[in-house]
Amino acid sequence: xxxxxxxxxxxxxxxxxxxxxxxxxxxxxxxxxxxxxxxxxxxxxxxxxxxxxxxxxxxxxxxxxxxxxxxxxxxxxxxxxxxxxxxxxxxxxxxxxxxxxxxxxxxxxxxxxxxxxxxxxxxxxxxxxxxxxxxxxxxxxxxxxxxxxxxxxxxxxxxxxxxxxxxxxxxxxxxxxxxxxxxxxxxxxxxxxxxxxxxxxxxxxxxxxxxxxxxxxxxxxxxxxxxxxxxxxxxxxxxxxxxxxxxxxxxxxxxxxxxxxxxxxxxxxxxxxxxxxxxxxxxxxxxxxxxxxxxxxxxxxxxxxxxxxxxxxxxxxxxxxxxxxxxxxxxxxxxxxxxxxxxxxxxxxxxxxxxxxxxxxxxxxxxxxxxxxxxxxxxxxxxxxxxxxxxxxxxxxxxxxxxxxxxxxxxxxxxxxxxxxxxxxxxxxxxxxxxxxxxxxxxxxxxxxxxxxxxxxxxxxxxxxxxxxxxxxxxxxxxxxxxxxxxxxxx
RNA sequence: CGGGAUGUAGCGCAGUUGGUAGCGCACCACGUUCGGGACGUGGGGGUCGUCUGUUCGAGUCAGAUCAUCCCGACCA
Numbered sequence: 001x002x003x004x005x006x007x008x009x010x011x012x013x014x015x016x017x018x019x020x021x022x023x024x025x026x027x028x029x030x031x032x033x034x035x036x037x038x039x040x041x042x043x044x045x046x047x048x049x050x051x052x053x054x055x056x057x058x059x060x061x062x063x064x065x066x067x068x069x070x071x072x073x074x075x076x077x078x079x080x081x082x083x084x085x086x087x088x089x090x091x092x093x094x095x096x097x098x099x100x101x102x103x104x105x106x107x108x109x110x111x112x113x114x115x116x117x118x119x120x121x122x123x124x125x126x127x128x129x130x131x132x133x134x135x136x137x138x139x140x141x142x143x144x145x146x147x148x149x150x151x152x153x154x155x156x157x158x159x160x161x162x163x164x165x166x167x168x169x170x171x172x173x174x175x176x177x178x179x180x181x182x183x184x185x186x187x188x189x190x191x192x193x194x195x196x197x198x199x200x201x202x203x204x205x206x207x208x209x210x211x212x213x214x215x216x217x218x219x220x221x222x223x224x225x226x227x228x229x230x231x232x233x234x235x236x237x238x239x240x241x242x243x244x245x246x247x248x249x250x251x252x253x254x255x256x257x258x259x260x261x262x263x264x265x266x267x268x269x270x271x272x273x274x275x276x277x278x279x280x281x282x283x284x285x286x287x288x289x290x291x292x293x294x295x296x297x298x299x300x301x302x303x304x305x306x307x308x309x310x311x312x313x314x315x316x317x318x319x320x321x322x323x324x325x326x327x328x329x330x331x332x333x334x335x336x337x338x339x340x341x342x343x344x345x346x347x348x349x350x351x352x353x354x355x356x357x358x359x360x361x362x363x364x365x366x367x368x369x370x371x372x373x374x375x376x377x378x379x380x381x382x383x384x385x386x387x388x389x390x391x392x393x394x395x396x397x398x399x400x401x402x403x404x405x406x407x408x409x410x411x412x413x414x415x416x417x418x419x420x421x422x423x424x425x426x427x428x429x430x431x432x433x434x435x436x437x438x439x440x441x442x443x444x445x446x447x448x449x450x451x452x453x454x455x456x457x458x459x460x461x462x463x464x465x466x467x468x469x470x471x472x473x474x475x476x477x478x479x480x481x482x483x484x485x486x487x488x489x490x491x
Numbered sequence: 492c493g494g495g496a497u498g499u500a501g502c503g504c505a506g507u508u509g510g511u512a513g514c515g516c517a518c519c520a521c522g523u524u525c526g527g528g529a530c531g532u533g534g535g536g537g538u539c540g541u542c543u544g545u546u547c548g549a550g551u552c553a554g555a556u557c558a559u560c561c562c563g564a565c566c567a
Contacts, residue, residue: 012561027559086565122567156492156565163566216567236567275567306526345527352527363526373526491567
């Protein structure tokens with residue numbers, strides 16, 4: 001891999017190369033779609049498992065809704081259709097036939113659908129059409145469903161994990177009797193995401209509200225977790241929307257309240273996608289490849305034997321199996337790389353590329369001395385330790401690494417957040433990346449003009465960090481403002 | 492859809508004024524190696540994106556077409 005620092009001009013190229021070389025994913029033959037390889041999928045599965053558990057702790061249940069959505073469903077909610085219409089894949093026929101002219105198969109013109117079906121770009125519409133049948137009384141509420149699925153958005157330009165035409169995600173859709181309850185749900189879930197990002201992905205995020213311009217199509221409020229990548233750009237890593245009664249009205253979902261009066265249901269939706277994989281890569285990787293947080297690494301420890309003869313290998317593998325069992329007892333996952341056609345140096349480099357947090361090497365010297373070599377991926381340092389009891393050391397080391405890469409990312413972010421109060425300064429500094437905390441007059445017009453001139457958008461109005469409530473003047477219009485918001489150039 | 496580039500072995504590339512296709516990596520076999528991306532010897536693999544034309548002859552020239560990538564517009 002070309003030696004490229006994360007902040008170099010070729011960051012994009014570096015990223016693509018890393019995704020492929022770390023064996024996470026590759027471009028598929030289908031336009032804009034990606035193949036997630038087993039190693040990449042193992043990380044995604046781990047993310048899924050952890051998130052799923054957290055959802056269930058809040059009372060959410062999993063369900064599944066159809067891939068195809070009748071076209072008219074999408075047009076029920078005006079803003080929603082506006083937001084997604086331009087990027088939908090449409091199913092128009094249900095049959096193929098042999099080409100009469102002999103060129104393989106063609107679409108059978110007789111099999112045209114009366115109403116076209118849309119491949120879901122998101123499932124609000126089909127789900128609310130279904131919820132209509134589930135809800136009649138206040139006793140039916142709340143409904144808290146989540147689905148793990150794929151969705152498709154016909155993006156003009158795609159990037160592995162960050163923006164692909166098809167992506168995997170979870171989408172939660174909840175129905176509530178009151179506005180307040182729905183808003184609390186949206187807040188609860190964005191905090192689940194923030195907790196996951198911080199404590200598992202080791203990625204610092206800011207929780208905040210989206211400005212009206214950046215809101216989800218059809219939402220009254222969108223909460224977001226925003227992360228900073230190593231090139232200083234912002235990445236929206238997850239969102240949670242308060243949908244008000246928009247979808248209930250569009251799909252006529254009413255319930256009888258305790259007084260017997262009919263009311264429209266209040267809704268939320270929330271989701272995170274395989275984009276989290278992109279965030280994970282861009283947040284921690286270095287010139288030697290991926291750096292995985294121990295909490296998400298498919299193998300937390302990889303063991304590499306260094307051997308000359310088959311007998312020596314056997315002796316080393318026996319020791320490794322012993323250590324593996326001791327680590328497994330602590331819930332630590334271990335991979336023993338016993339391939340005999342590759343040299344140790346090659347394996348070291350390969351596992352570093354794949355981001356395995358801890359590497360253990362045992363060779364002839366170690367057999368004699370009763371030692372092992374332990375190397376950590378985040379700092380690329382290694383040391384020789386006594387074999388006996390090393391499992392305790394490794395257990396602690398994994399926790400250290402988890403904490404250390406979080407701190408590293410947090411320090412990086414801290415170094416790239418600043419308050420800016422003049423427009424000239426803003427224009428200059430925004431090009432270097434990072435978050436700029438600025439006053440904004442709260443209008444759509446100002447936000448759009450800033451975007452047009454600098455490509456920067458309001459990433460969020462921060463709610464749990466970088467809160468800065470103070471009087472000031474809008475950076476662009478000079479009008480009064482009571483708090484700062486975060487501007488950045490984003491993915 | 493605008494602007495730029497590229498299609499030759501699994502991957503990365505070379506191929507001169509047109510003469511019948513090569514290099515590195517990877518792969519297979521054997522041997523020597525093995526504490527930071529090993530080396531030797533031998534071997535397998537290509538209708539040069541597609542179509543049409545020019546020519547005795549096209550990877551090379553011309554036209555068309557398809558595809559991919561990068562920079563924008565769109566977006567999680």
